[in-house]
Amino acid sequence: MTMRSILKSWVERYFSDEEALILLVVLVAGFAAIIWFGRMLAPFFTALVLAFLLQGVVSALTRRRVPHLLAVIMVFLAFVSVLLTLAFILMPLIWNQLVGLVQETPRMFASGQGWLDQLQERFPNIVTPDQMQSWIGVAGREISQLGQRALTLSLTSLGNVMSLIIYLVLVPILVFFMLKDREALVGFTLSLLPQKRTLLTRIWHEMDRQIANYIRGKSIEIVIVGTVAYITFAFFGLPYTALLAVLVGFSVLVPYIGAAVATIPVAAVAGFHFGISEQFVYVLVAYGVLQALDGNVLAPVLFSETNNIHPVSIIVAVLFFGGIWGFWGVFFAIPLATLLKALVYAWPRGLEGRQTSQVPPLKQD
Structure with a gap:
């Protein structure tokens, strides 16, 4: 059996059906869009994930006979409250602790170095002094580079304030309309696909x-x-x-x-x-x-x-x-x-x- 016949048999089995070809095109187009336009469309994809996550809560409320628009508004207000809490309370706290941890890292490293020296003195046959000094030197360089990266990140992050504001404004708007007009958006997407x-x-x-x-x-x-x-x-x-x-x-x-x-x-x-x-x-x-x-x-x-x-x-x-x-x-x-x-x-x-x-x-x- 020649390679050509094997390839022909494989193609006929998996791609002879029209729907199989459509599925392949949809998958390739979806992955290509994410790879090439992922950074550009990041707010859209973020909103899509959040809307998909919140849709379960909206569906649970509508099953309890809550009107769809009222359910969307309730879920959206809860989502915005959580988002604002994360943006203005939790994130500054985490950032301050991260800065403090980076500043404290040299002292932690010195303390760890002293502990390793004591360990090497107690168990000299396990690790030689040359190996210990080599490891300490590598760890010191890595920590120094980490501090420089953290400083660079803190300086460059000032230029990303506008991007953060865009996310805080644009993503909630997209989430709201994705929840509110879900059936229309899904119907439009299905209309682009064949009937079969x-x-x-x-x-x-x-x-x-x-x-x-x-x-x-x-x-x-x-x-x-x-x-x-x-x-x-x-x-x-x-x-x-x-x-x-x-x-x-x-x-x-x-x-x-x-x-x-x-x-x-x-x-x-x-x-x-x-x-x-x-x-x-x-x-x-x-x-x-x-x-x-x-x-x-x-x-x-x-x-x-x-x-x-x-x-x-x-x-x-x-x-x-x-x-x-x-x-x-x-x-x-x-x-x-x-x-x-x-x-x-x-x-x-x-x-x-x-x-x-x-x-x-x-x-x-």
Whole structure:
């Protein structure tokens, strides 16, 4: 069997149907628009995600016989209240704590260096003095570069004030109209597609359920984990509680890797503040219990309707989509992996199912 015949057979199986070609064009156009125009249309995509997240609340209110416009107004006012709280209360607090942590980093580094020297004296056979000095030199250069980057970021961020104002004004307006005119916007989008879209409809319904469950569940998980982390760190009197709590909350976006990465700043701040003491151990144990409860109780409850994806697939998806789209790529890594999984299973099987259904049944004697 020649390569040409193999390629022809593959094309006939997957792309002989008109709907399969339309699905391919839609996917390519969507990914191309995000890759090439993602930065330009970032407020639109942000508003689209937020509207998708809030639509569940609007639908829940309308099912309770609340008029659609009133439900949209109620949800929108709650959304604006949360947005203003984040913009004018939480973000300045986090920024001030970040600046304080950067300024405190040299002292933390000096304290860690002294602890490492003591460790090397107690266990000279584990690490040689030359290796210790090499590691200390590398860490010192990295910390110095981190301080310079933080200073540069604080100076360049002054020029992004207009962008922040655009987001604070434009995104809420887009969210409101997306919620208010959802049916009209969806109807217009469907009018651009051909009438025959059985495969598209099947995949869309599956992904709508998956993405809605993931976005809402992940948002709830971030809030719960971040809030519990803040209460835990505040109970132990740990400094930079808001900054660390936000970091721990957003660490759930990256399964397996996020929890490990967030452990480093938590352990560093706790070790610098309490030293190697019982209080330091208590903080790490409490943080470990929080991560264990999140991974074994909270996440399974929130994502019970999400398709199971192998951990290797999740990590690859996070690395790939995060490298392409940054934060949003990490946020949507699991839904995008679910989309690819749904396409792999639904595309050939969907086509074969339609072709089988079109075969007339055999007459029975």
